[in-house]
Amino acid sequence: MERRAYKQALFAVRDSENALDIVQDAMLKLSEKYGTKPTAELPMLFQRILQNTIRDFYRRQKVRSLWVTLFSSLSAGREDEETDPLETLAAEDPSGAGALPADRLEQSQVIEIIEKELQRLPARQRQAFLLRYWEELDVAETAAVMGCSEGSVKTHCSRAAHALAAALRARGVEL
Amino acid sequence: MNEQQTAYRIRQLLNRGLDLDAGTLARLEAARERALSRQRVAAPSFVLGWADNVIGRFGGPASLIPRMLLPMAVLILGLIAVNQWRDSQTAAEIEEIDAAVLTGDLPLDAYLDKGFDAWLKRSSH
Numbered sequence: 596m597e598r599r600a601y602k603q604a605l606f607a608v609r610d611s612e613n614a615l616d617i618v619q620d621a622m623l624k625l626s627e628k629y630g631t632k633p634t635a636e637l638p639m640l641f642q643r644i645l646q647n648t649i650r651d652f653y654r655r656q657k658v659r660s661l662w663v664t665l666f667s668s669l670s671a672g673r674e675d676e677e678t679d680p681l682e683t684l685a686a687e688d689p690s691g692a693g694a695l696p697a698d699r700l701e702q703s704q705v706i707e708i709i710e711k712e713l714q715r716l717p718a719r720q721r722q723a724f725l726l727r728y729w730e731e732l733d734v735a736e737t738a739a740v741m742g743c744s745e746g747s748v749k750t751h752c753s754r755a756a757h758a759l760a761a762a763l764r765a766r767g768v769e770l
Numbered sequence: 771m772n773e774q775q776t777a778y779r780i781r782q783l784l785n786r787g788l789d790l791d792a793g794t795l796a797r798l799e800a801a802r803e804r805a806l807s808r809q810r811v812a813a814p815s816f817v818l819g820w821a822d823n824v825i826g827r828f829g830g831p832a833s834l835i836p837r838m839l840l841p842m843a844v845l846i847l848g849l850i851a852v853n854q855w856r857d858s859q860t861a862a863e864i865e866e867i868d869a870a871v872l873t874g875d876l877p878l879d880a881y882l883d884k885g886f887d888a889w890l891k892r893s894s895h
Contacts, residue, residue, distance in 0.1 A: 597798045597801070597802055598788045602784070615797050615798070615801070619797075619804070622801055623805050625805065626805040626808045626809035627808050627809070630808075630809035702783070703787075706786060728780070728781050752777075756773040756776045757773070759780060770779040
C-alpha cells in the first residue's frame with residue numbers, strides 16, 4: 596500500500612523527499628484519527644487523506660513561493676514554478692524526438708516512460724486515473740475521494756487513458 | 771485498445787515499477803511502523819480499556835473492590851447531592867410562600883378562616 600502511495604505522491608510532487616514526507620503524514624493521520632475504523636474502510640480513507648496531504652503540500656508550496664516572490668526579485672522562469680499544479684490543465688506535448696521502437700525498449704524503460712507521462716498529466720486526470728485503475732476504487736469511491744461528481748471522474752479517467760496511450764505511441768511504445 | 775485495456779496494461783507496468791531502492795523502502799517501513807505504534811497507543815484507550823474493565827470485574831476481590839467502590843461512591847455522592855438540591859428547592863418554595871403571606875395585605879387569620887377559603891374558591895370559578 597505505502598509503495599503505491601509513495602509513487603502517487605512522487606508523480607504529484609516530483610520529489611522523493613517530499614513524497615516520503617507526504618506518505619508518512621498520511622499514514623500517521625490515518626492511524627491516529629481512524630485507527631478504530633473497520634478495516635474495509637481504511638483503503639478509501641487512506642486515499643482521501645493522501646490526496647488531501649498532497650493538496651496541502653501544493654498549498655504550502657504556493658504560499659512559500661509567494662513569500663519568496665515578495666522578498667526577492669526573481670526571474671520569470673521562477674514564476675512558472677509558482678503555478679498550482681492542480682490548476683494546470685493542459686498536458687505538455689511530448690516530443691517524439693527520442694522515440695524508440697517498442698521492441699528495443701526494456702520493460703524498465705517502458706515503466707519509466709509511463710511514470711514520466713503520468714507526471715505530465717494534469718493533476719486531476721492523474722489523480723482520477725491512479726485512484727480508479729491503480730488503487731482499484733470504483734467510480735463512486737473515486738468521486739468521493741476527489742470531491743467531485745462521478746461524471747467528472749469518468750471524464751478525467753477517459754482523458755487520462757487517451758492522453759497516456761497517445762503519448763506512449765508517440766514515443767514508440769505500444770501497450 | 772480501449773480505455774479499460776490501456777488502463778489494465780498501464781496498471782500491470784506500474785505494479786512492476788514498485789521495486790523501490792532499499793533506502794526508500796526502509797523509510798517507508800519506518801513510517802509504517804511509526805504510524806502503527808501511534809495506533810497502538812490510541813486504539814486501546816477505547817477498545818482494550820473497556821475490555822480490561824469488564825475482565826477486571828471478574829478478576830477476584832482484589833480488583834473488584836477498587837473497581838466497584840469508586841463508581842458506587844460516585845453514585846452515592848450524586849444521589850446525596852440530588853437529594854440536597856431537591857430539599858433546598860422545596861425550602862425555597864416554602865420561604866417564598868411564607869414571604870408572600872407575611873408581606874401581603876391580608877391578615878394571617880384570613881387564611882385560617884374556612885369561610886374565606888370557600889369564598890376564594892367560589893370567586894375563582
